[in-house]
Amino acid sequence: MIYFVSIVDVESEGGISKWHFIHPETPEALRKRLYEYRDLISSFAYAIIRAFGSEIIGEKLRELKLSDVQIVFSTIEHKGRLYYVIFIADIRDNSSAVDRIFTAFYKKYYKDFDSILSGPIINTTIVDRLKAAFAQFLFPHARQNPLLGARDLRHFIISYLMAVAITGLLAFMTWVINRIPQPSLMNTNPILFALIVFLLIFVAPGIPIGMITQYRRFAFAVAYMDSLTITLISLVVWRDLLLSYASFAEQYVPDVTILLAIGAILIGAMLGTMLMFISYGVAWYFEARRLTSVRSLITLGAPIEKKPPTELEEVEIPSPEEVSSTEENP
Structure with a gap:
């Protein structure tokens, strides 16, 4: 199953996510992380692509495989401008199926994507409509019975x-x-x-x-x-x-x-x-054409907890008189 999609404009400074999608049935542990770190995922992809763009995206798809999920890097060209598409999908999904399904969705809703990718102002109504449409679009492309x-x-x-x-x-x-x-x-x-x-x-x-x-x-x-x-x-x-x-x-x-x-x-x-x-x-x-059903991600590890910065212990600074008296009486 495709749990997350982000279309990143790497030609802009910092890499802006023009549109992202989080599957409504994403397992709870993964869904919380995606909502919390979705902007960081775009920045991470921007840094990787800027540094190794020609190697990350070549003639074939690239995957970064983790325990239960994989990150798939792909591209779409919209009106002469190249956008990178970042997927987070089940580890057992075929990356070709992931890319093929999204490409079919992009072609079907080309006009809506055009208003998001080319328009000066992003219409939130269209963004939300595309998210709902993609969730429905995935339904027949994945097996429903686990x-x-x-x-x-x-x-x-x-x-x-x-x-x-x-x-x-x-x-x-x-x-x-x-x-x-x-x-x-x-x-x-x-x-x-x-x-x-x-x-x-x-x-x-x-x-x-x-x-x-x-x-x-x-x-x-x-x-x-x-x-x-x-x-x-x-x-x-x-x-x-x-x-x-x-x-x-x-x-x-x-x-x-x-x-x-x-x-x-x-x-x-x-x-x-x-x-x-x-x-x-x-x-x-x-x-190559179907996705896995939504399943529990058992081996998904716990996120790294943010530790508050440690407070520096207060150190008493001696006064100038104490310093001078110490020098006079060694």
């Missing part, structure tokens, strides 16, 4: 369980397809049956996994875990059949079950690679 949009541990676990459920449903469909013809498809056309199994269990689930996670890291892990889970479940269900096929190996290995488990893990990892590529690509598409 269970599926926070990109945290709960989101990961739920994504994994949903992936297993979807793959299990597709596996049941595969079983039905196999049982419809008599004799079964596996007996009459094993190659076609193997192709159906591969497509329905190790290819098709990649699309919903990517849509559920919308986060590349989760898509990568969930795809492999889902593939391994389904493979191991299949091993348990068809254990007797597989043991009968692998009976010839009993003279070479002490426990055929261990051999089958190792084989299932290897097969699950290999087939999971295809599932991972599909889910990773779908998740990347959404990650």
